[in-house]
Amino acid sequence: MLDLTKYFCLGAALKDALEKFCNETCLIEADRDKEKARLTYRDFGAQSMSLARALQDAGFAPGTRASMVMTNQSKWLISAYAIFYSGGVLVPIDWMLTPDEQWELIAHSKAQVLVTEFSLWPRLSKANGRATASDVKLVLVTEAPANGDLAGAQRWEAQLERSCNDNAPPQFVPRQRTDIACIGYSSGTGGRPKGCMLTHENYLEQCSALTSIYPFWPGVHYLSILPTSHAIDFMVGFVGPFTCGATVVHLRTLRPEFFRDAFRRYKITYVSVVPLVLKNLRAVFQSRFDELPKGKRRIFNALVALNKALTKSHPRPTLSRKLLAQVHQSLGGELRTIIVGGAFSEPDTLQFFYDLGIPVANGYGQTEACTAITVNDLKPFRADTVGKPLPGIEVKIAEPDSDGIGEVRVRSKTVMAGYLDDPELTAETIVDGWLHTGDLGRFDSTGHLQLFGRRKNMIVTPQGLNIFPENVEGGFDDLPVEEFCVFAANYIWPQRTMVGEQLVLVLRMKKDQTWDDTLRQQIAARNNKLKNYQRIQGVVLTGDEFPRTTGRRLKRHLLKDRLAQLDRDHAILPL
C-alpha cells in the first residue's frame, strides 16, 4: 500500500494509487446476476479526469462542496475522485433517505453541485425540498435514457464526452491536511442536522490505522453493499482498497439471494455489513445446518468444535477452509473477514461465525471519529468486546462509576474538525481535544473495550441508523394532548446494554382527558406514518407540567431525571 504519512490530501494519495496500480482491476459493478462494468485503475483515472475537467470548465473552484445521492456504483467513486482532484469538498448523502430529507441535508451543507443517478432523480427533482437547496447550481445525472426528463439537470456521461474532445488535462488542486475533505451526516433529519467536518488528515490517519490490522492488497475483492455514503463503506470500500490496489465489487441490489451469490461469483475477500445483515446470514446458515440428516449433523458439529478449539488463540483460515469446506465454498472460499459495524452486534452472532472459521471484525466507531475507534484484532477473538483502540487512537473512560463504567472519550488525529455551522454543539462534543462519544464503556484487564449503553438521548437501529428522539417528535405535532416529547427509554432508565433500544412517547394529557382507545389510536395513526425504524414502542404518562426554560424550551435532562424515579416496567404503556 501507499505510505499515507507522506500525503497531505486524499486527492494526492488516490492520484498516486491510480498510477501505481494502473493495470489492476479497481472496480466491478454487478446488478443481480449481470456484470455491468469492470474497470482498471487506468480506466477509472481516465473517466475521473474527464469529469474533473468538465467540472473545472463549469467553474468548480477549490473548496466547492459537491453532494452525492447515488446507490453503490462505479460512478459514485469516479465522481468522488474527480471532486477531490479538483480540491472540492464531498458531501455524501444516504440514497435511502426520502427526497425531502436529502434536500434538507444538501441545503444544510450549502453544496453547489449535486451528482445523482436517473433512477433517483424523478422523485428527487419533484420533491418540494428542492426549493430549499438554492445553492445548488449544477446537477449531474448518471444513466439518463435518451428521452429521459432531466428536469434541469445535465447528463453525467455528456460531461465526459465533452471534455474528451479537448485534450487539456484538468488541474490537480492540492489541499492541506487540515482542510475539510467531506461533510458526513451522522444522523437523519427533522431536527438539528449533524454535519461532521472530516479533514483529509482524519481520513489518511484512519486509513493507515485500519489497514495496519486489516490490510488490502492487489487481488483482494471487497464487496460493497453498505451505502458508500456511510463512513464505513467510504473507508473500507473506497479509500482503503484504492490506496492498496485492491478491487471493489459493487452490487446494485441488496436482495439476499444475489448478495450470497456474489461471494461465490467474485471470490470475495472482505465485506462490510450491519448487524441486521449478519443476523440474516446466520439464519440462512442455521436453517441449512438444521436440515442436515442426524448423522451428518453430528459429524458437522464435531468439525465445528474442532475448528473452534484450533482457532482459539487466532484465526487459521487455511485450516478452517479445509475443515468446513462446504461452508466456506458457499461464500466463495476466499472470505477472510466480515467487517461489521454501524450498530452493536450481539456476541452470540459473532461467535457463531468465528466458530465456523469466518472471523468477524466487529468494532466501535462514530462518524465524528472518521469511522473506527476500536476494532477486534482477533488475537484472540473476543465476541464480548468491541476490540482494542486502533493504533494512534487514545481512548479513556471518563468519570467511571464503582464498576469502572464511564463515558468513552477519544483523542486522535481521526477526530473531526467539528459540526458544520454548529459551534455550540461542537464545543459540547469536543472538549480540550477529547471527543465525548456519549457512549458508556469499560476496559477489561486485557485492554478490550466493552460497551454498556449510552448516556445520550438516542438509539441506533440494527441497520446502523442513528435516531435522535427530537427528530421524531414532528410526527406527533398535532396530537391533541397538553404536551409531549420523545425519549430513548434507555436514556431514562439505563440498561447497560446496546441492544433492544426503543423510543417512548412521554405525554401529559389535557385536563379531564383519559388514557383510552381513542387516544391510543390517535397516537398509533401518527406513529404508523413514521418510518418503521423511527416508531415509538410505548407511552409514558406524566401528570406534571414539563420543565421548560422561560423561552418554553424543554429542559429535557430535568424531565428525564423526574421520569427516572418511575418504575420502568410499569411506566411504559404498550401502544
Next chain:
Amino acid sequence: MPTLENTTQEVLTLAEQHFKLAPGTLSPSDDFFKKLGIDSLQTLELLSRLENHFNIELPDYEVQGVSDFKTLAERIQSRL
C-alpha cells in the same frame, strides 16, 4: 393486463403464503413491518417471490421507503 385491484389481491395472497398466514389475514393498507414484525431484509425476500410471480424486475430503489401492500402493488402494476 390485470387491474390494480387484482394485482393487490395477488400480492396479499402471495405474502400470506410466504409468511404462512391464513388467507384473508392481510389487507391492502397493512404496514408489513408492523403487521408481520419483519425487517427490511425479509421484505426483500418477499419481493423476490413477487418478482418471480409477476415476471418483472423491481429495482431496490423502486421499493425504497414502501411499507404497505397497496403502494407495493402500485409499484408492481406500473411495471406490468
